[in-house]
Every structure is written in structure tokens, then in C-alpha cells.
Amino acid sequence: xxxxxxxSQDKIEVIAEHQGDYDDLMPRYxxxxxxxxxxx
Numbered sequence: 001x002x003x004x005x006x007x008s009q010d011k012i013e014v015i016a017e018h019q020g021d022y023d024d025l026m027p028r029y030x031x032x033x034x035x036x037x038x039x040x
Contacts, residue, residue, distance in 0.1 A: 002016045019025055 002014045
């Protein structure tokens with residue numbers, strides 16, 4: 001997906017980075033969602 005996007009245009013370059021598996025990502029996602037909710 002990233003390769004196709006990068007090849008389709010030349011103004012933006014996306015670099016894919018592994019952010020961990022589901023167990024790594026969900027706590028960070030929940031923490032960010034809670035923080036954004038509290039800031040509203």
C-alpha cells in the first residue's frame with residue numbers, strides 16, 4: 001500500500017514503520033484516546 005502510494009505521486013513520501021503487534025498498540029491507542037477526551 002505504501003509503495004503504491006509513493007509511486008503514484010512525488011510530493012509526499014510515506015515511510016512505513018512497524019509499531020508492534022496488537023498487544024503493544026492497544027494500550028497506547030487507549031491512552032491517547034483518553035488523553036484527547038480529557039483535553040476536550
